[in-house]
Amino acid sequence: MKRVEMYSAFERVWHWLQALTIILLLLTGVEIHAPGGFHLLGFARATWVHEALALFTIANAFLALFYHLATGAIRQFFPQPRDFFSLAIAQITYYLRGIFTGAPHPFVHEPGRKLNVLQQVTYLLVLNLVLPAQVVTGVLMWKAQEWAPLVNRLGGLHQVAHVHVLCAWIFAAFIVMHVYLTTTGRTPLAHLRAMVLGWEELPDEKAAHEASHEAK
Amino acid sequence: MRWWLVALCSLTPLVVSASETEAGFPPPSAELLQPRPRTPAQPSLHPPITLRDSKGVAVVKSGEAASAERTCDGCHDVRWIEAHSYHTKLGADESTARGRSPSGRAWDFSPGLFGRWDPMSYDLAPMPGEAKFVDHIAEWEKQQGWRHVGGGPAAALVDGNCFLCHLRNADNQTRVGWLGRGLFAWADTATLASTGLATENGERWQWRKERFEPDGSVPAATLGLGRPTDRACGFCHGVVYQQPEPMLLATDPHQRMTETQGVVFSPQRISDSAMNVAGKDTLSLPWDVHAERLVSCASCHFSPNHPAYSYGTGGPGHLRFDARRVEITEYLRRPDHQFAKGQSTQATVASPLDGSMRRCEGCHDAPKVHLWLPRAERHFSAMLCESCHVSAAYAPARQETDWTMLTAAHEARVVYREIRDDRFILGFRPVLLPRQQPDGTRKLAPNNLVTTWFWTEKSSEGTRPVPLETLVRAFFTNDTYRPELVRALDRDNDGRLQDSELVLDTAVKVTVASDLLIAAGAQSPTITGEIQPYGMHHGVSTGRFATRECSACHTHDSRLSEPFVLASSVPFGVTPRLVGDANLVLQGELARDALGRLVLHPTVANLHVFGHSRSYAIDITGLVLLISVMAGAATHALLRVRSTRRRRKEQP
Numbered sequence: 121m122k123r124v125e126m127y128s129a130f131e132r133v134w135h136w137l138q139a140l141t142i143i144l145l146l147l148t149g150v151e152i153h154a155p156g157g158f159h160l161l162g163f164a165r166a167t168w169v170h171e172a173l174a175l176f177t178i179a180n181a182f183l184a185l186f187y188h189l190a191t192g193a194i195r196q197f198f199p200q201p202r203d204f205f206s207l208a209i210a211q212i213t214y215y216l217r218g219i220f221t222g223a224p225h226p227f228v229h230e231p232g233r234k235l236n237v238l239q240q241v242t243y244l245l246v247l248n249l250v251l252p253a254q255v256v257t258g259v260l261m262w263k264a265q266e267w268a269p270l271v272n273r274l275g276g277l278h279q280v281a282h283v284h285v286l287c288a289w290i291f292a293a294f295i296v297m298h299v300y301l302t303t304t305g306r307t308p309l310a311h312l313r314a315m316v317l318g319w320e321e322l323p324d325e326k327a328a329h330e331a332s333h334e335a336k
Numbered sequence: 337m338r339w340w341l342v343a344l345c346s347l348t349p350l351v352v353s354a355s356e357t358e359a360g361f362p363p364p365s366a367e368l369l370q371p372r373p374r375t376p377a378q379p380s381l382h383p384p385i386t387l388r389d390s391k392g393v394a395v396v397k398s399g400e401a402a403s404a405e406r407t408c409d410g411c412h413d414v415r416w417i418e419a420h421s422y423h424t425k426l427g428a429d430e431s432t433a434r435g436r437s438p439s440g441r442a443w444d445f446s447p448g449l450f451g452r453w454d455p456m457s458y459d460l461a462p463m464p465g466e467a468k469f470v471d472h473i474a475e476w477e478k479q480q481g482w483r484h485v486g487g488g489p490a491a492a493l494v495d496g497n498c499f500l501c502h503l504r505n506a507d508n509q510t511r512v513g514w515l516g517r518g519l520f521a522w523a524d525t526a527t528l529a530s531t532g533l534a535t536e537n538g539e540r541w542q543w544r545k546e547r548f549e550p551d552g553s554v555p556a557a558t559l560g561l562g563r564p565t566d567r568a569c570g571f572c573h574g575v576v577y578q579q580p581e582p583m584l585l586a587t588d589p590h591q592r593m594t595e596t597q598g599v600v601f602s603p604q605r606i607s608d609s610a611m612n613v614a615g616k617d618t619l620s621l622p623w624d625v626h627a628e629r630l631v632s633c634a635s636c637h638f639s640p641n642h643p644a645y646s647y648g649t650g651g652p653g654h655l656r657f658d659a660r661r662v663e664i665t666e667y668l669r670r671p672d673h674q675f676a677k678g679q680s681t682q683a684t685v686a687s688p689l690d691g692s693m694r695r696c697e698g699c700h701d702a703p704k705v706h707l708w709l710p711r712a713e714r715h716f717s718a719m720l721c722e723s724c725h726v727s728a729a730y731a732p733a734r735q736e737t738d739w740t741m742l743t744a745a746h747e748a749r750v751v752y753r754e755i756r757d758d759r760f761i762l763g764f765r766p767v768l769l770p771r772q773q774p775d776g777t778r779k780l781a782p783n784n785l786v787t788t789w790f791w792t793e794k795s796s797e798g799t800r801p802v803p804l805e806t807l808v809r810a811f812f813t814n815d816t817y818r819p820e821l822v823r824a825l826d827r828d829n830d831g832r833l834q835d836s837e838l839v840l841d842t843a844v845k846v847t848v849a850s851d852l853l854i855a856a857g858a859q860s861p862t863i864t865g866e867i868q869p870y871g872m873h874h875g876v877s878t879g880r881f882a883t884r885e886c887s888a889c890h891t892h893d894s895r896l897s898e899p900f901v902l903a904s905s906v907p908f909g910v911t912p913r914l915v916g917d918a919n920l921v922l923q924g925e926l927a928r929d930a931l932g933r934l935v936l937h938p939t940v941a942n943l944h945v946f947g948h949s950r951s952y953a954i955d956i957t958g959l960v961l962l963i964s965v966m967a968g969a970a971t972h973a974l975l976r977v978r979s980t981r982r983r984r985k986e987q988p
Contacts (some may be wrong), residue, residue: 155947156891163947167710206518215972220979265714277944282951289958291967300969 126197126231126320142291143178145170149288174258181251190212197247208235219231228322233302239301246294250287257284270311382556384549387533390495390521396545402406402534404498405487406526413670418496423684424487426450430685431464434798438684440916442799447917448685449480450489455788455868456589456596458748458804462956464489464825474518481515481570482508482590483816486523493520499527501504501568504560505531508571513550531559551640564603569633571688574874575731577623582610587732587752596682598733598753598764599726599875603628606730609744610923613730621881623731634675634696641672644976645694670747675722680871681783681918691774696721705879718943719780723768726872730763736903739790739807740863741825741838741849744817746808749838751904753784766872767938772919778942780896781920782872785936787903787912789865793858802858810856811849824848839905841932844906867902869920890947896940902926903934 126133129270147160148170155163168319188194210226218226227236235243260280264271306321314320388407389400405414418424427448437444437452443460445451451459459480462472470492487496494515494766500506507529514526517539525534526543533554534541548554556562570576574593577583583604586675589595606619613619622628626635643661652658677683696702702721706712738749754762766782773779791802797812811821817833825837825846840846846863853861883889889896902912904930914922924938940949 152946153950154892155887156893163890164708164710167946195832220975222983265711265717278949278951281944281946282954285951286954286958289954289961292958293962296965296969300973303973330622331591 123319123321124231125318126229126234126314127318129318130187131328132315132318134180134187137179138184140175141173141180142295144289145173146292146295147175148173152287153285171262174255174262178255181255181265193232197236197240197243199237199244204237208241211236215304225304225306230322246291250290250294253283254291255288257281257287343376366871380556380559382560382561384553384555385559385561386551386553387528389526391895395525395543396548396552398934399543400401401541402528403495404500404527406493411666412467412498414496414498416670417673418487419493420670421487421496422448422689423485423673423675424491426484426488427452427685428464428489434463438687438870439915443797443801446685447484447687450476452684453801455739455786455790455866456592456734456799458790460801460803461489474520474755476518477520477695478518481523482512495525497524497527499524499559500571501564502561503531504562504565504567506568506571528559560983564628564634566633569637569984570601574866575600575602575629576901577604578627582608583623584610585731589750593874594731596786596870597733597766597872597875598729598731599872600624600731601627601633601874611731612760614756614762618721619730619879619881625873625876625878636646637675637677638694638696639667639671640674640689640692641667642671643667644778645676648984678871678873679919680873681771681869681920682871684917696725717779719768720771720781720782722876723780725876726766726874727877727883728763728765729784729872729875730761732761733764733784734786735901736787738838738903738905739788739801740907741821741841742807742811743835743838744833746804749835752860753901765895765898767898767936768896768940769869769938770922770923770940770942771871772921778921780940780943782871783920784872785900785902786868786870787865787934788868789863789903789907789910789912791853791858791861792864793853793862793908794860800860802853806853806856806858810852810858818852820848840907841905843908863907863910865907865910867912867922868912869918869922870913871920884949889945891952892948894945894948896945897924897938899929899935899937900934901929901933905932906934 148166150158151160151166152163152170155166160166161169185194188197207226214223214226217223229235257280260267260271260274261277261284264277264280271280274280302311302315303309305314310320374901385407387395387402388397389398390403390406391398391400393400395402405418408414425448427446428450430448431446431451434445435442438447439452441453444453445463446461448822451463453460457480459476459818461476461480462469466472473490474493477493479485481490481494482492484494485497486494496916497511499726500508500511506525506527510526510529511523512520514520519539522539522541528534529536531547531554532544533547534543536542547558566576567578570591572592574595574597575585575591577600583600583602584590585594585600588596594600600623602623605622606613607616609623635645638644641662646661674686674689676693677686678693678695679687697716700721702716703712706715709715727788732755733751734750735753736751738751741749743749754764756762764784766784768780769783770778771781785869791807792799793802811818822831822833825839827837828834840849840863858953888894911926912934921942922936923941924936927935927937929935
C-alpha cells in the first residue's frame with residue numbers, strides 16, 4: 121500500500137463549500153417550494169438565502185471550471201471511447217456482483233485519474249445538462265420581471281419553475297447516490313477520509329494492475 | 337337627535353330586505369339619517385349669486401322654483417358641463433340596441449346606471465324611443481333619482497342639480513323626498529333646505545326674502561359654495577362619515593360602495609366606531625387611511641382639465657411634462673365633469689375614461705417603502721396595491737340577493753357576508769382574481785362577488801327579468817303568501833314562511849313558484865343566476881394593517897385558493913355565471929360545500945406563485961426518483977454488509 125495525496129487543498133475546500141451550498145440550496149429550496157410543510161428560515165429569509173447561495177454556487181462553479189481548465193484536470197471528466205463499453209460493463213458488474221463477493225475494484229483511482237467511466241458519464245450529464253438547466257432556470261426566475269419576454273418565450277414562469285424543481289429533485293437524488301458511492305472504496309470511509317484529509321492509501325501498482333486486468 | 341332610529345336600524349336582522357316607506361319611496365340611507373346641520377357661515381371666494389328660476393328670473397322676484405342650471409349658467413357653461421358629465425348621462429349617451437351592451441344581458445341597452453339592469457334595486461330603465469318613455473322616465477326618476485344628479489336622460493323633467501355637489505350642506509334627504517313625490521321642478525330648491533333661504537309650503541317652497549341681500553343675491557358663504565365635498569360623493573356612492581361621534585351603520589342598499597364592498601370612507605378608527613365588529617379592540621385602523629390623511633374623493637377622481645390635478649401629458653411624445661395648462665378662468669367656466677375614473681369591475685360607464693384616475697402609484701413611491709419585500713417589482717406587476725392594502729372589509733357587505741322568492745315586504749332576500757349568529761361582523765377577506773388592465777396585462781385585484789338569483793321570462797319585448805309586480809301578484813294574495821307556496825316551502829310546518837325558508841332549492845318548489853308566475857302572466861319563467869364582482873379599491877389600510885405575511889399567499893393552501901362563498905343556498909338546477917362586462921377572470925371551480933353553499937375555489941393559473949403553485953406530476957416524479965435511489969442505496973448497502981459478514985465467517 122502506498123499513501124498518496126488524492127485531493128489538493130483547493131479541491132477539498134471547493135468540494136466542501138460546494139457540498140454545503142448545494143445542501144443549503146436544497147433545504148431553502150424546499151422551504152420556498154413548500155413553505156407550509158417545511159420551516160427553516162421563514163419564506164422571505166429563505167428566498168434571500170437561496171438567491172445568495174445560488175450566486176455563490178455559480179461563482180464557485182466558475183472558479184472550479186477555471187481550475188480544471190488551467191491545470192488540465194478537466195481531461196479526467198471525459199470518458200475515452202477506447203474500452204468505454206467494456207469498462208462500463210465491468211463497473212456495473214462489479215456493483216451488481218463483485219462488490220458482494222469481495223472482488224477487487226475494476227478501477228483504481230489515482231491523483232490524475234479519479235473517476236471511473238460511470239462517474240465520468242454521470243458528471244458529464246450533471247455538469248453539462250442538469251447544472252446549466254438549474255442555473256439558467258434559477259436566473260430566469262430571479263429576473264422574471266426584467267426578462268419577462270424571454271421567460272414567456274420559454275413557456276412562462278410556470279414551465280421555467282417546473283424545470284428548476286425537476287432539476288432540484290435530480291440533484292437531491294444525485295447527492296444521495298454520490299454519498300453512498302463514497303462508501304464503495306477500499307474501506308467504507310476511505311474516500312471520505314481522502315476528501316477531508318487529502319491523503320488516501322492505494323494498493324501498489326502491480327497489485328492494482330493485476331486487479332484491473334482481472335476485472336477486464 | 338334620532339339615535340333611537342339609528343339604533344333600531346342596527347337591531348334589524350342582517351339578513352334583511354329593505355322595506356319601503358309608506359309612500360313607496362326608497363328608504364332613507366344612513367347618511368340621510370344624520371341630523372341636518374343648519375348653515376354655518378362658510379368662507380368662500382365665490383362671489384354672491386342670484387338664484388334664478390327656469391326662466392332666468394331671480395326667484396325672490398318670481399317666487400318660483402330655483403333652477404341650478406339657470407343660476408350657474410351666467411358664469412359657468414352649464415350646457416357644456418352637462419354634455420361632459422357621465423354623472424348626468426349615466427350611460428344614456430352610450431345606448432345600444434337591447435342585448436347589445438357589454439353586460440351581455442338581453443334587456444340591457446347601456447353600460448351605465450341608465451340602461452344597465454341593477455340587480456340590487458331590480459330597476460328596469462325605460463329605453464329612449466320606446467313607447468311611454470316619458471311616463472316611464474318620470475317613474476324611474478321618482479325611484480332612482482336618489483342616485484341621479486339630474487339632466488341627461490331625465491333632462492326634460494329634472495335639471496342638472498349643481499347645488500347637490502357644490503353646496504357644503506346640500507340637503508339630499510329633502511331633495512330625494514321631493515323627487516319621490518314627483519315634484520321635480522322643486523328638487524333644486526329642496527336641495528337648499530338647510531340654507532334657510534326657503535321653507536316648505538305644501539307642494540312648493542316659499543322664499544324667505546329677509547335671508548337675501550337687498551339686491552336679491554345670496555352670499556356664497558350662506559350657500560356654502562365650493563368644490564365638491566366627500567359628503568356629496570357619499571350621497572350616491574357609499575357611506576362617507578366625518579362626524580366625531582362613534583359611527584353606527586344600518587345595512588342600506590342605497591349606500592352602494594358600503595353595501596357591495598363593506599367599505600366606508602371615514603377617518604374614524606374601526607375600534608372607535610359603534611359597530612359590532614368582532615375583535616374590534618385590535619382594529620385601531622381607520623376605515624380608510626386616505627380619509628384619515630385628508631385625501632378627498634376629488635383628489636383621485638379629479639376633473640381632467642383641472643389645472644393642478646390634470647396629468648399635463650398628452651402633448652408631443654417627447655415631453656415628459658406639458659407645462660401648458662388651462663387658465664383658471666377657462667377651467668372655472670368649463671370644468672370637465674368627465675371625472676377621472678378607475679376601471680373597477682362594476683364601473684362600466686364611460687369606459688374610454690377607464691384608468692384615467694390617479695392611482696396609488698400616482699402619489700406613492702411604492703419601491704421606497706417596500707424595501708423589506710422580496711421581489712417588490714414582481715409583486716407590483718402581478719397584483720394591485722389593494723390586494724394587500726384592502727386586506728379585509730369590516731362593514732356589512734352583501735353576499736347574495738335572491739329575487740326568486742320575495743320576503744313578506746315584497747323585497748329580495750339578502751344575505752350578508754361573515755355575520756356571526758350573534759350579529760357581530762367578522763369582516764371578510766376579498767377574493768383575489770386577475771383583472772384586465774388598460775395595458776392588456778392582468779393583475780390580481782381584490783373583489784367581493786355578489787350573486788343574484790332572479791326569474792326571467794321571454795316576453796314580447798325579449799328576455800327580461802319578470803317584473804316585480806308580476807312576482808308580487810304571483811306569490812301573494814291579500815299581502816300574504818299564497819297557500820300553495822306555504823305548503824311547498826314551510827319546512828318547519830309552523831304555517832308561516834321565515835326568510836330562511838324562502839329558498840327554491842328543490843324541483844318541486846321551483847315548479848310551484850313557476851306555475852304561480854305563469855298564472856300571474858309570466859311567460860316561460862326560468863331562474864337565472866348571475867355573479868357581479870365588485871372591485872375593492874377603497875377602505876385602504878396602511879402598511880401596518882396590510883397583508884404582510886408571505887404565508888398569506890405563498891403557501892399551498894393560501895388565500896389565493898381560499899374558498900369564497902358565493903351563495904348560502906342555490907335554486908334547484910341553476911348555475912350562476914359572471915356578468916359579461918366584468919373585466920376580470922373568474923378562475924376556479926364552482927362547487928357546493930358540506931353546508932350546501934355555493935363556493936368558488938379560486939386558482940391563479942396564469943401566475944406562478946412560489947410556495948403556492950406546483951406541479952404534482954413533477955413533485956411525484958422527483959419524489960419517486962429520490963426514494964428509489966435511497967431505497968436502492970440502502971438495499972445495496974444492506975446486501976454488502978451481509979455479504980461481508982458471510983465472507984468473514986467463511987474465512988478460516
